[in-house]
Amino acid sequence: MWCMRFAGLMMVALTSFSLIGTSLAASCRTSESFESWLAEFKREAAAQGISQRAIMAASPGMVYDQRIVNIDRGQRVFNQTFIEFSTRMLPSYRIQKGAQLIQQHAAIFQRVQQQYGVPAAVIVAFWGLESDFGLNMGKEPSLKALTSLAYDCRRGDMFRGQLLDALRLIERGDVRPEEMIGSWAGEIGQTQMMPTEYNKYAVDFDGDGRRDLLKSVPDVLASTGNYIQNLGWQRGQPWLREVRVSANVPWDQADLNIQHPHSQWALWGVTDADGRPLPTEAPPASLVLPMGRFGPAFLAYPNFQVYLKWNQSLVYSLTAAYYATRLSGAGPMQKGSGVPPPLSFEQAKDLQRMLARYGYTGEIDGKLGISTRTAIKAAQTRVGLPADSYPTVELLERLRGGH
Numbered sequence: 001m002w003c004m005r006f007a008g009l010m011m012v013a014l015t016s017f018s019l020i021g022t023s024l025a026a027s028c029r030t031s032e033s034f035e036s037w038l039a040e041f042k043r044e045a046a047a048q049g050i051s052q053r054a055i056m057a058a059s060p061g062m063v064y065d066q067r068i069v070n071i072d073r074g075q076r077v078f079n080q081t082f083i084e085f086s087t088r089m090l091p092s093y094r095i096q097k098g099a100q101l102i103q104q105h106a107a108i109f110q111r112v113q114q115q116y117g118v119p120a121a122v123i124v125a126f127w128g129l130e131s132d133f134g135l136n137m138g139k140e141p142s143l144k145a146l147t148s149l150a151y152d153c154r155r156g157d158m159f160r161g162q163l164l165d166a167l168r169l170i171e172r173g174d175v176r177p178e179e180m181i182g183s184w185a186g187e188i189g190q191t192q193m194m195p196t197e198y199n200k201y202a203v204d205f206d207g208d209g210r211r212d213l214l215k216s217v218p219d220v221l222a223s224t225g226n227y228i229q230n231l232g233w234q235r236g237q238p239w240l241r242e243v244r245v246s247a248n249v250p251w252d253q254a255d256l257n258i259q260h261p262h263s264q265w266a267l268w269g270v271t272d273a274d275g276r277p278l279p280t281e282a283p284p285a286s287l288v289l290p291m292g293r294f295g296p297a298f299l300a301y302p303n304f305q306v307y308l309k310w311n312q313s314l315v316y317s318l319t320a321a322y323y324a325t326r327l328s329g330a331g332p333m334q335k336g337s338g339v340p341p342p343l344s345f346e347q348a349k350d351l352q353r354m355l356a357r358y359g360y361t362g363e364i365d366g367k368l369g370i371s372t373r374t375a376i377k378a379a380q381t382r383v384g385l386p387a388d389s390y391p392t393v394e395l396l397e398r399l400r401g402g403h
Contacts, residue, residue: 045167053171054167072154098125105120130191138188146159169195189220190213204219238282240321242272242322252387274331285299285300292388293388298321298322340393354400355379
């Protein structure tokens, strides 16, 4: 289970949790006592129309847990490449199980696609990655997690709204307080929705009067389809295609902010993964090289932006999109050869410091996300390396040498 959307997962790094204890250094300090804060929060909930019945039902779970706050503040970054992450997250059983579930629930998926325009494979990929098809939805009491994070000063306003929406779910009768078990960041259900997402996009697809994202497969699949549609999914359009690139590709064109028609990519020697010509009918696409010019290559279509809205991590989004292509019949990806080893955490921070002169204005945090990769491309162009946006020791050494 991956609490990905709100837990602060990095653009190209997989987060691991580090419990550092109550002495953890913080960038802010909560001055109001928890008891005073909670009393004021309950008054606000009542003022917003949430009944005393719902507030009282939730109250036993609305407690403060310093451990939750420590997790939120103590995340550390351990770089994991796209191949490492996708290989770990997509073992053969998960691909086989996903295909089996598409067949098992074919009638439901047909209804969902007709209503929301989202293919079964796209929904199942998120279902598998977020909770292993409902087998692992998390172990943290959601009310406790949301209350702790709402009281904490770091992201209090955001989680305050999530806690209010959790009470609204209880008010509606969608879930009981004791059923709300999920991630440490408050996500619940088989596709790990935050309470606000649950409130906005959950649908009662089995007709029992409840929107149950914990136990009802029809509700889970339809609600996920509804959410994906609202993120901007374009019906009937592709999302990702593995391709083979040639040395003729101008590497600086491999960028999510740059799109070209298939005809242009073909002129530069890009073919289908099996070497056949690209199809002529397709939307403009971006070339994505998650591990540089020596690794796997993909064409990402406008629908891929939905994956980045679901989760800003490029590694996660590519894994989810690639998983969906496998469930749609695509073969295993070509992993490439000669891929440079990833930078260590300290090397990544050192690179970010040096990239300041090439437009990087973000934190020196070792998180090699999209903004860092944009600056990497500029630096590669300046020092005469192929501008494939991939961080390498070679680039770091050249920048250390004063280039």
